[in-house]
Amino acid sequence: MKIAFVGKGGSGKTTLSSLFVRHLAATGAPVVAIDADINQHLGAALGLDEAEAAGLPAMGEHLPLIKEHLRGTNPRIASAEKMIKTTPPGEGSRLLRVREDNPVYDACARPVELDGGTVRLMVTGPFTDADLGVACYHSKTGAVELCLNHLVDGRDEYVVVDMTAGSDSFASGMFTRFDITFLVAEPTRKGVSVYRQYKEYARDFGVTLKVVGNKVQGPDDLDFLREQVGDDLLVTVGHSDWVRAMEKGRPPLFELLEDANRRALSALHTAVDATYELRDPERYTRQMVHFHVKNARSWGNERTGADLVAQVDPGFVLGEGVVAPA
């Protein structure tokens, strides 16, 4: 199950991603946590100290390795250099699974021990100005998008991505790569305006979008969110002393998280699991091809000097049943 946390900076994406990862780990589920936020804080939120967080390998620096691995023996992809972030898998491509060991995890993932279980953490690496502009070819989130587009994930295994709600993800199609997207919003006009913008993009692509209210303090906050986002409001989280203590470097046991916030995390879990029935591998593949063709024509063909539309394998559908070469 692929889950994104999006929202404006400071809304609590990283905090809620990390709490949800902790919650999933405590249930014993296998989890890959990915930090694709501009401010790379997921490692710290999962309890790594500064040195440990700084020592994490950056996916952005391993793009050639990621491309080379995923390409496998796919005859439609001439070389890793001809692969862009939207290049879809086809016959011969290597696929990733949540539970396995593979060269991509070897290079880019590190285990993080949490109460109740160990998760894999992957980080894009710090963003530079170039990453926020139009330098699509080297895009750091491109590494994440490639992995998501080559991932075969089943029920009860989870990939949680801490992401920004930026124009980058709309142009590439990254925002369509998730079973569910949690938009974290504070009860403010700014928080809600990010929701409106996201909703607009999401509507045409059947993206399952749910709002998680954060730093919600009382009936007035709750009324505001209900009024502004209606049925899309899934759950709200209040101020957490547990989170504060963690940020002071005194992480309490996860089981000591406030009851109301634990219930909120369970509600997220239930919402995620319910989307399994909504999966449509053909639509998922079709959307990935749609955005690849768009990116190929707008910059990819020119950048690589090749017709990247020809990378599309018309007979390929990415789903749990696909058997790929080892």
Ligand SMILES: Nc1ncnc2c1ncn2[C@@H]1O[C@H](COP(=O)(O)OP(=O)(O)O)[C@@H](O)[C@H]1O
């Ligand atoms: N529910 C909460 N309770 C207490 N502190 C919170 C809560 N949500 C977020 N914070 C704090 O607010 C700040 C911004 O949160 P963060 O998760 O880093 O936002 P984002 O990733 O969206 O930029 C952090 O210092 C975080 O600890």
Ligand SMILES: [Mg+2]
């Ligand atoms: Mg963050």
